[in-house]
Amino acid sequence: xxxxxxxxxxxxxxxxxxVKMDFTRKARYVAGGHMTDPPSSITYASVxxxxxxxxxxxxxxxxxxxxxxxxxxxxYLNATPREKVYTTAGPEYGHELEGRRVIIVRALYGLKSSxxxxxxxxxxxxxxxxxxxxLADPDVWYRAATKDDGFEYYEYxxxxxxxxLLLS
Numbered sequence: 001x002x003x004x005x006x007x008x009x010x011x012x013x014x015x016x017x018x019v020k021m022d023f024t025r026k027a028r029y030v031a032g033g034h035m036t037d038p039p040s041s042i043t044y045a046s047v048x049x050x051x052x053x054x055x056x057x058x059x060x061x062x063x064x065x066x067x068x069x070x071x072x073x074x075x076y077l078n079a080t081p082r083e084k085v086y087t088t089a090g091p092e093y094g095h096e097l098e099g100r101r102v103i104i105v106r107a108l109y110g111l112k113s114s115x116x117x118x119x120x121x122x123x124x125x126x127x128x129x130x131x132x133x134x135l136a137d138p139d140v141w142y143r144a145a146t147k148d149d150g151f152e153y154y155e156y157x158x159x160x161x162x163x164x165l166l167l168s
Contacts, residue, residue, distance in 0.1 A: 004101055008084045011035045013108070015092055029092075031085065031110035042082040043112045045119035047160050048139035056140070056158055060167045063153055068166040072122075075162035079107040079117035115161065122159065131157055 004010075012032040019025055060067050072078075085104045089097045107114035123133070131141035141157040145168065158165040 002101075004086050004103070005084075008086050008103065009036050011085045011087055011104075013087045013090075013104075013110075028109055031087070031104060031108040031114075033083075033111040033114075036083055036085060036112060038083050038112050043116050045115040045161075046139055048158050049137055052137040052140050053158060053165070056156055056165065056167055059156070065153065065167050068168070070164050070166070072162040072164070075122075076107040076109055076114045076118050079114065079121040080105060081107045081111055082113035082117050083111055085111065118162065122162075126157055126159070131155075 012035060014030055014032070016028045016030050017025070018028070057067070059065065081104055087102050087104065089100045089102045091098055093100075093102070104111075107117040126141050127133075129143075131143045134140040134142060139159045141159070142154045144152065145155040146152050156165075156167040158167075
């Protein structure tokens with residue numbers, strides 16, 4: 001019931017329901033990011049280059065290093081949005097909240113700045129694990145490691161939005 005603060009933009013949000021290839025179901029609450037016009041300085045997020053991935057596969061093959069892959073589910077929800085946006089609660093919020101103004105406090109899919117916000121959160125987490133970004137490709141992270149037999153090598157994390165390859 002409170003008035004929305006100055007600087008916030010109203011956007012439309014909606015639910016998307018999906019059936020995946022393995023017949024599992026997924027629902028997402030998606031923001032209408034097309035209704036905002038944030039500066040490009042808060043929306044840019046890089047992704048790893050194809051050449052970096054190919055070089056990493058070659059390094060792994062030449063040094064007998066295992067490759068693991070993972071996908072971080074609902075990744076954007078771990079970041080706070082860089083845009084100031086709000087919406088009006090629909091029936092999916094329940095009868096008590098329907099029609100009220102809701103300030104968006106998580107980087108929802110659909111917001112133009114969500115990718116950059118997630119990229120920043122992930123980079124901070126990777127850095128805290130002792131990895132550093134390579135100068136050639138900022139989405140290739142590395143740190144020194146040693147195998148059980150004493151062989152010294154570098155472990156690599158390769159990031160593409162919320163998909164990660166680990167060479168270790």
